[in-house]
Amino acid sequence: MPISQAAQRLPDDAVYVRPRMAHYAAVSRQIMAALENISPSVEQASVDEAYLDVSGLERLIGPPETIGRQAKHIIKNTVGLTASAGIGPNRFIAKLASEYRKPDGLMVVHPHEVQAFLDPMPISALRGIGPRTAPALRQMGLERIVDVRQTDPALLERRLGLRLAQVILNQAHGRGSDEVQLHSVRQSISKETTFEQDIVDQARLRETLLWAAQEVGRTARREGLQGRTITLKIRLENFKTFTRQRKLPAPTDDDTVLYRQAWALYRESGLAEHPVRLLGLGLSDWQQDAPSQGDLFDTPSHPSEHAQTPQRDRRTRLFQTLDGISNKFGQNAITLGLRRKT
Known part of the structure; x- marks a missing residue:
């Protein structure tokens, strides 16, 4: 929640604590360096989030569950923090899986489990669903991801436009990029x-x-x-x-x-x-x-x-x-x- 929004809900005598951004950044660098012990392909997405390419590591480390537990163990031993890990066939599924059992969770979604994992979720789990898009989808009777997946694409395109409709439909079918970018330049x-x-x-x-x-x-x-x-x-x-x-x-x-x-x-x-x-x-x-x-x-x-x-x-x-x-x-x-x- 932005501080401007929180301030409207908090009492006048609330105490605002100055963040320690330099310390957070230093700890983040420690975590990212530690994750490279699992995979050399680490893409930092934010101060507390990263994508790892773990394809081909099954023979070296073990099944996906073992890789996830090792990642959590390394972070705990390095900086003393718990972490949630999500593993999936692409970035979108991995991200949702990491959020599924927070805090300190571990969730693995195998390729054949993707649709069963997505279908019960609310449409708010889809990326690109903002304050305008969500009401438009609900007016169409779409409440869960399964509803989006089963709807007529032409209806969705007329309501949302071709580009946004395609983005949402791809997500509803569990499709997404599996590329980990090693050297992305910050904006x-x-x-x-x-x-x-x-x-x-x-x-x-x-x-x-x-x-x-x-x-x-x-x-x-x-x-x-x-x-x-x-x-x-x-x-x-x-x-x-x-x-x-x-x-x-x-x-x-x-x-x-x-x-x-x-x-x-x-x-x-x-x-x-x-x-x-x-x-x-x-x-x-x-x-x-x-x-x-x-x-x-x-x-x-x-x-x-x-x-x-x-x-x-x-x-x-x-x-x-x-x-x-x-x-x-x-x-x-x-x-x-x-x-x-x-």
Whole structure:
């Protein structure tokens, strides 16, 4: 449940606990590394979810149930957490199976069991069933997946459109991709923080954006990514959330560029006088292996000057040094400073 929705249901004296996102990410990396002991084909889907290709491992490890128990055992021994495992002939079935016996569950759906597994489920189990689609299906008398599977495809297409109807029908018949993507590129990198008290102090907000810019920039450089689109996220005291975006003329992974552009977006947002509950910064729209942009506010001394100027060379070395120190001594070992000028 989004915090904005939860806040409407909770009493005024509810206590909001700051999440430990860096810790969650570190534990997630431990889990993903541990799962590679089972299969080299591991696709991380989120901070707490992954797909494994375990085809062909029966002779090495044992039947699917044994593979699932081993995955749960490895996670428990590595980080002390329970996990739910689902095994099926494709990603869709495996995902549903993992949700079937939560928490700490294990569910195996063999190919010949797929339809019996799906049919009794409500239509809400299908992906793509949103607040508009569900009522439309129920008006057609479709309450369970078996109802969708047995309905006339032409009726479904007229009601939902060809594309969505095909997606839902494929799921109702248990069809889905079985491909595990080993090197999927993330769509964006973002960092945000929720304040214990609403903040109006501009200096504190600037410091927070600088911290977020450094975290995003460090991650982008580590993954070899440079982005063109900077996103600012602001949540106010009433939990209303706003985003502002800016597309840059060239891709960047430069902390200073990220900070200055995010701060400019904040100043131009029309929200600068409002108390802030959450502040975040994101980078997306990748161009991999792009030449370094450097600082947007650096002006070349000559029109023919190459993009990689001596000053930008120095900036590249600077960030390499900062990243090296942070990797060795921790993320808070060294940070960029703020100029007084706004």
